[in-house]
Each structure stands twice: as C-alpha cells, then as structure tokens.
Amino acid sequence: MFVEGFPVSGRRLKLRINEGGAKLLEVKDLNAGYDFLQVLWDVSLHVSEGEFVALIGPNGAGKTTTLRTIAGLLSPMSGEILFKGKPITHLPAHKVSRIGISYISESLNLFPKMTVRENLLLGAYAVRDRKRISESLDFVFDLFPRLAERSSQLAGTLSGGERKMLAIARGMMSNPELLLVDEPSLGLAPKLAQRVFDALQELRRRGVTILLVEQNVNITLEITDRAYVLEQGRIVLEGKSSELSQNEHVKHVYLGI
Ligand SMILES: Nc1ncnc2c1ncn2[C@@H]1O[C@H](COP(=O)(O)OP(=O)(O)OP(=O)(O)O)[C@@H](O)[C@H]1O
Ligand SMILES: [Mg+2]
Secondary structure (H helix, E strand, O other), X not given: OOOOOOOOOOXXXXXXXXXXXXXXXXXXXXXXXXXXXXXXXXXXXXXXXXXXXXXXXXXXXXXXXXXXXXXXXOOOOEEEEEEOOEEOOOOOHHHHHHOOEEEEOOOOOXXXXXXXXXXXXXXXXXXXXXXXXXXXXXXXXXXXXXXXXXXXXXXXXXXXXHHHHHHHHHHHOOOOOEEEEXXXXXXXXXXXXXXXXXXXXXXXXXOOXXXXXXXXXXXXXXXXXXXXXXXXXXXXXXXXXXXXXXXXXHHHHOOXX
C-alpha cells in the first residue's frame, strides 16, 4: 500500500515499506516525560538488524526524550521497549549499554582533562578482554584516523568535529549492536558534518544498526533506509526515506521546498 501521506491529527499514515531482517529494537506505545510533563504519546517504532533508521522532527518534539528512554536514562510511564525480542523497558542505563546498545548524546559527555585514548578506553569499561579492547581501538582509529593522530591530546583541546568523532568512537568501544545517535552534525561546518555522516555510513556498512536523530533532514533522508517523523511527541509519518523525501508535508516543513 502506498499513501501520499500528510499527517492528520491523531492518525499515523504509513508509507510503503520494504524491509527485511529481524527486529533488533522495538518500541511499543511508549508514553514518557518528566515529572508531570508528558512528552511522548504512544510512540511506536522499530529498527531491524542492519538498518539505518532516522527520527526527525522539530525542536522540542521529543526526539532526545525517545533516545534517552530507550537508553534507560528515563523510565517510561507506560509502553514497552524490546531488544532482540526481550523486554528492556525499565532496565537502567548501565545495563542497557552492556547488552549492546550505545547512546551518543547531544552533549557528548567527554572528559576534557583526559586524553583521546583514555576517553576511548572508558567506552570499553565493561569489556574485560584486553584483546577485544585493542581490536576496538584499532577499529575506531581506522575509522577516524584523525583520532589516531591525536590519541595523546586532551579531549578538551579537540575541535568540535573531532569531539563528535571521539564521542562516536567511544560509543563504538563496547562493540554495540545498536547505536543511538543524537544530532551528530549539530554545530559542525558542512564539511565536518559530512565527515561524521560518512563515518556513520561506514559503521552501517560494517554491520552496525543505527537509530539517528538529526535536524539536517536533507542529508538524513539521503543516507538512511527508513525514517519516522515525530511531532509534538507523536509519530505522524513513517516510511522509506526515499519516499518520505517526496512527501509534501516533509518537503514543506523539513526540506523547505
Ligand atoms: N529534563 C527535563 N525536564 C523537564 N522537561 C524536559 C526535560 N528535558 C526535556 N524536556 C522537555 O521535553 C520536551 C521534548 O524535549 P526533547 O529534548 O526530547 O526534544 P527534541 O525533539 O530532542 O528537541 P531538539 O530538536 O531541540 O533537541 C521539550 O518540551 C522539553 O522542554
Ligand atoms: Mg534533542
């Protein structure tokens, strides 16, 4: 079925989707928020193994809240989160990261007084096997040669783009199966933003499943397989990224055309 979708309040239009692979992450009817403020309303989404999926939407829509809830930093009011078919709805963040989900937040949370290498090793804190840690270091240095060149530099002295790369690289040090990335291009010049998007595509080619939150909708719909549009805490549209980029509402609101 194909519907040229325009969101109608309270309804969710589904564009034609062709996807394979088992569901790695499943979010069902999630309601979440802060104290008495409900931010997410019946949010349902999924990411299949090997997929690159985007979550887009205006400021304040609840994108970060969605990622934080999946990452275990926020406990939902109701709904269910499944990883590989098993419920992780109320699992705390440190356990969520141990089962293979890595969350790279907008604020990066690097340790500025520690070197690039030390920051990376902190990303592997739960890994006991030294050989695996060394393999992960090789992997991220291969992915981001700039970090290899700067491995002894203090994280606080890196450029904005290098800091993003370090945050993504640190998120990879635990060998995650699923990467949740919040606004990796925020504050970066187009060239550096492109470098970060290239790295995400490379990770995807290497088999990592990714759920990406981005304001840069143009590029996001070019590089992802599927996307969800979140507005005022509700998913109003979902579909293949190539089809969403042709959708009138998406074109008008997010692509400025
Ligand atoms: N810790 C908090 N306490 C109270 N309200 C919060 C908190 N964090 C976020 N909110 C509110 O929740 C709503 C959704 O915020 P969220 O950060 O998820 O949006 P977003 O889609 O990521 O926006 P942006 O594109 O600006 O990053 C906003 O109205 C915000 O003010
Ligand atoms: Mg946000």
